[in-house]
Amino acid sequence: MSDRHVAANLDRLYSLFCGDVAGKTESPYLTEIENGKPLISGTTTRLLSVQYVKRPSGIFVPDRVGVALAPIDLIKTYVTYEELVGVKSHLAAIIDALKKINTFQVIGFTSHWLARYYDPRVDHDRLDREFADLHFEGALHVRVTSFINEGRVLIAPQLLHAVAKLALMYSATEPSDPVDVGVLGMFPLALGDHLDQSGDIPDGENVTVDSDGKPGVLARHLISNQHLNRPLDAASLMASFSRRWREIPRENPHTDLGSFEDLYRTEVGIDLDELETVVIAIWSHVSLHHKSFIPTTYFNSCGVPPDRVVAVLSHLACTLDGLRYHLAKDIAELHGGFEWSIAPFERFPILAVDGGILVLDPRLLMRRAFGWLPYFDVLDKLNGEKRKTGQLRDYAGRVSEIYALEILESIAPRLRQSIFYEADLRLAYGVRRKVVDAVIDYGDRWIVVDVSTRQLMRESVAGTSSETVKKDLDTLVKAKAVQIQSTIDAIRNDEARLTGSPGNASAFYPVIVASEGFPVNPATSSMIEDLLRRENLLQGPGIAPVQIVDIAELEIVEGVQESGGPSLADLLERKRNAGLWRASLRDYIIVELRLAPKRPARLQALWQGLFQRVIEKVRPT
Known part of the structure; x- marks a missing residue:
């Protein structure tokens, strides 16, 4: 400054x-x-x-804004070496220290704590205290404990990934004497001194969003941070995989491509049953035992022939030299991105080692197997065949849309026909009118929904480009807003053509379902508001601010309603005046409303069905 x-x-x-x-x-x-x-x-x-009060985030703010929750209260800040010791660490010294340590010892350290961090049963405060007890003594232990008491964190995935990346770049491959555990514990904190770019912001740069709608440095890093730390609901992920990539394609096979699992088997050479079984076996072992190293013999009892286990692991794992190559390639292609990009670990969340495997990050493993990457596996194997590639893109988008609409149907009121789909809208208002994927009628209120499978580009995820973030927003929001606006105008002009009876709609809630998620925060919300204002879209009276939600958030709403909680329309209306109105719908429901909905019955049946398939394959040891 x-x-x-x-x-x-x-x-x-x-x-x-x-x-x-x-x-x-x-x-x-x-x-x-x-x-x-x-x-x-x-x-x-x-x-x-004004008087100042301390917020849950640990930051002091004026008391007039200190009562209601705000997005800043969702932020946790990690402790750095400089804060702990009083002197900033030197990056060159960190690198020199890493050069004297074997790569596998460092990767073993980071993978162990990531396994602990992503244990579904974890208490993160208790885990930080355990980390402090293990790695710090004397005055340092007293000091680091006081930071934890103030709500600060020691274990941050970003720092552990950064240590792993730096070890891949500089640590020794030949055996070396094990280093003191306290030394390893200092590496994440020391790197924390060097991942904050706020000191590199040029004078006069708008650090949030500039007049052209492009995010500044801090806004980009907020987006990257939220993307990297987005929560994992393993049950939702498995349910989505089971329904989206297996059941719906079986029910609606593509005329030329067939079902997705047939296509995956043909192009990738792996059966989805084999993928499910091996990955669930790994994830269960890491989650239950916190052991990131798994010997090859462990897979003898997973019910998959040894040669097929090898095929699955060869697809998901990478050697040390291979991982180093992909890391260097990633940094070169992004012209940076060291702080936030974990693309090599996303592609290869397993490291192949002598006698077994090392799970680098169990959360990334689950997303690798059950998210969108299986689709990209097939896309990559098609090797640029334009016709098949285009067909697969359209088919995957349609399948994802069907899954999202199934959840919306579960959410919609059931006393009468309340949900109308694209075909209904076109029948009512003509095939030439731009319409959305679905609308839900709540009497005098309407939820207007369009589904997108758009994902953030690599540069947006890595925080290296303002232009790509703007392009992502334009692609996700602008085109969808045009369709939403057109649909709202049609319903306002003649609701009876759709419902069969006149109506008096007074409120419309625009919703974009980004099936793979989108970081909703004050910076992106401001960018969306500015974009829509410039385009004069969704600005009329009675139109609520557009909400971007993902599949898991729709499932949370589904669970809320099954538990007798408020409807989606009520949640969207209340959120407009909430402290977290510029945060995600998930955060509003779980943090501000303090609701803890059970998983909906539909989701329970899907993910338990997947688990049952795996259990049936497993042989007793």
């Missing part, structure tokens, strides 16, 4: 703390005493500054 910025902030601070002598008052006192409005001691001068 420049000197002039500091001076300007001090001027503002000074003005907040200063006031004038009270003027004439009708009160019998020299100045009227009011609760919550203190005076400067010894004077009748009103203390114009």
